[in-house]
Amino acid sequence: MSEEDPVRLKDDPGVPELLRADLDRVVSQPALAFDVEAGLARFRAS
Amino acid sequence: MRSEHEGLEVAPLTGPTVGAAELFRAHAAFVASFVHRLGVPERDVPDVVQEVFVVVHRKGGFVMGSAQPRTWVAAIAVRLAAQYRRRRREELDGAATERAASGGSTPAHEAEVRQAMARVQACLDGLDAEHREVFVLFEVAGESCKDIAEALAIPVGTVYSRIHHARRRFAVEHARRAADEVEGER
Numbered sequence: 182m183s184e185e186d187p188v189r190l191k192d193d194p195g196v197p198e199l200l201r202a203d204l205d206r207v208v209s210q211p212a213l214a215f216d217v218e219a220g221l222a223r224f225r226a227s
Numbered sequence: 228m229r230s231e232h233e234g235l236e237v238a239p240l241t242g243p244t245v246g247a248a249e250l251f252r253a254h255a256a257f258v259a260s261f262v263h264r265l266g267v268p269e270r271d272v273p274d275v276v277q278e279v280f281v282v283v284h285r286k287g288g289f290v291m292g293s294a295q296p297r298t299w300v301a302a303i304a305v306r307l308a309a310q311y312r313r314r315r316r317e318e319l320d321g322a323a324t325e326r327a328a329s330g331g332s333t334p335a336h337e338a339e340v341r342q343a344m345a346r347v348q349a350c351l352d353g354l355d356a357e358h359r360e361v362f363v364l365f366e367v368a369g370e371s372c373k374d375i376a377e378a379l380a381i382p383v384g385t386v387y388s389r390i391h392h393a394r395r396r397f398a399v400e401h402a403r404r405a406a407d408e409v410e411g412e413r
Contacts, residue, residue, distance in 0.1 A: 186372045187387070189365070190394065200401045206343035207264050208367055213272060215259035220273060221251050224280055 243291045247284035254300045255280065261301060264367060265308040266348040275311050279304045294377035298370045302378050305363045312352065342408075350400040354393055361386050362393035 190196050191204040255276055262275045282303050283289070289296045351359055360379070364370045365386075372390070376383040 185383075185387075186365075187390065189369070191366070196398070197402065197405075199405050200398060203343040203347050203401070204366060206340050207347050208369070210260070210264050210340075212256070213260040213263045213269065215256045215272070215276070217252060217255050220255050220259075220276055221248060223273070224251055224277060225248060227277065227281065 244288040245291065245296060246288045247280050250283055250289055250296060250300060251280045254297055257297060258300060258304050261368060262304055262308040262311075265305065265351070265363065266312050266344070267308055271311070271315075275304075275307055278307050278311075282307065292377075294380075295370075295374045298364065298368075298374040298378040301364055301368050301370065302360060302375075305360045306356065309351075309356065309359060312348070316352075346401060346404050349404060350397045353400050354396055358389050358393035358396065361389040362397060365390055 189204075191201050191208060193201065258276050258279050259272050262279075263269060263272050267275050279300065283300060289299055351363065354362060361375055364375045364378075365372065370378075372383050372386045376386045379386075
């Protein structure tokens with residue numbers, strides 16, 4: 182993040198707690214398992 | 228007739244390119260998790276990932292320059308995830324959080340995550356495309372304003388302005404929904 186960028190809402194204590202918590206829950210979702218090789222094969226076949 | 232992918236303008240192409248297949252290998256896993264966080268159900272994520280890289284291919288790949296390829300691909304993904312949600316809105320109540328619901332440690336946590344995702348998606352749906360795009364890239368994808376500006380080929384000041392307006396609208400809608408939920412519980 183550059184020095185000029187605003188603080189992200191989920192990290193801003195001036196933002197309502199529920200809004201920060203909601204964004205944090207969305208951002209913190211664990212990564213989805215995705216088969217890149219299978220997807221790439223499908224992409225190349227399309 | 229409007230193209231399905233109309234409005235997917237990103238930075239113009241001017242230099243050596245990285246092909247769609249190479250970009251797929253490098254960024255498809257990121258795109259998959261990203262569009263899922265944007266409300267695409269797990270079962271449909273592979274289709275949306277395909278759509279993203281078809282657009283990448285049609286654009287001739289990514290041109291090496293000041294923009295970051297991940298941000299450039301993410302900008303396309305934001306638009307396509309929103310288009311997906313518009314097409315499937317009536318089917319999506321609760322479906323987008325099916326994996327979130329199974330990934331929590333307790334039923335209470337799972338419910339909190341489901342509610343959080345539903346509120347965030349509803350607030351994002353209320354933003355227009357250009358505001359949603361920068362808001363999601365900054366607040367959800369964690370991209371810098373400089374990278375967003377370069378990926379979208381817009382001044383960084385425009386990014387700041389769009390984030391400011393998007394945040395204001397997002398916060399108003401979020402507060403309204405939270406108040407409605409409290410009222411509904413009484």
